Amino acid sequence: MKIAVGSDHAGVELKKAVIAWLESNGHESNDMGPYTEESVDYPDYARKVAIAVADGLYDQGVLLCGTGIGVSISANKVKGIRAALCCNPEFATLARQHNNANIICLSARFSDKEAIEKSLYNWFATDFEGGRHERRVNKIEPCC
Numbered sequence: 001m002k003i004a005v006g007s008d009h010a011g012v013e014l015k016k017a018v019i020a021w022l023e024s025n026g027h028e029s030n031d032m033g034p035y036t037e038e039s040v041d042y043p044d045y046a047r048k049v050a051i052a053v054a055d056g057l058y059d060q061g062v063l064l065c066g067t068g069i070g071v072s073i074s075a076n077k078v079k080g081i082r083a084a085l086c087c088n089p090e091f092a093t094l095a096r097q098h099n100n101a102n103i104i105c106l107s108a109r110f111s112d113k114e115a116i117e118k119s120l121y122n123w124f125a126t127d128f129e130g131g132r133h134e135r136r137v138n139k140i141e142p143c144c
């Protein structure tokens with residue numbers, strides 16, 4: 001799959017591990033920044049990745065920040081994006097199975113490399129279940 005990857009400064013280091021995992025598991029990734037640990041604003045990078053995924057340039061996205069919260073809130077402002085903050089590998093499975101999530105958001109400060117790799121494994125190994133979940137996902141719409 002083609003994967004857009006982004007972070008803020010807090011996620012730069014673990015993003016390297018994410019990209020290495022993606023590449024060694026047969027995915028093509030594009031690091032949309034930042035590339036140093038100089039302080040940046042997470043909405044700028046979350047928006048960049050979310051728009052690229054929503055526009056169909058990438059199949060899915062991966063975002064990291066300190067908690068994963070800021071990037072998930074930001075990415076979910078883009079129409080067509082279902083960004084899921086995955087605090088553990090089980091969340092990653094369920095976000096794909098039930099929510100057809102298209103961006104996985106990860107915490108660089110509260111997850112370790114092993115948990116992140118397991119989450120990525122589950123995410124890419126899991127398909128959307130459809131059925132009753134499709135009805136629910138179709139109801140996720142901006143309302144005001």
Ligand code: RB5
Nearest residue numbers: 010065066067068069070
């Ligand atoms: C940056 O210090 C921090 O606020 C950011 O990485 C993230 O955790 C925001 O949600």
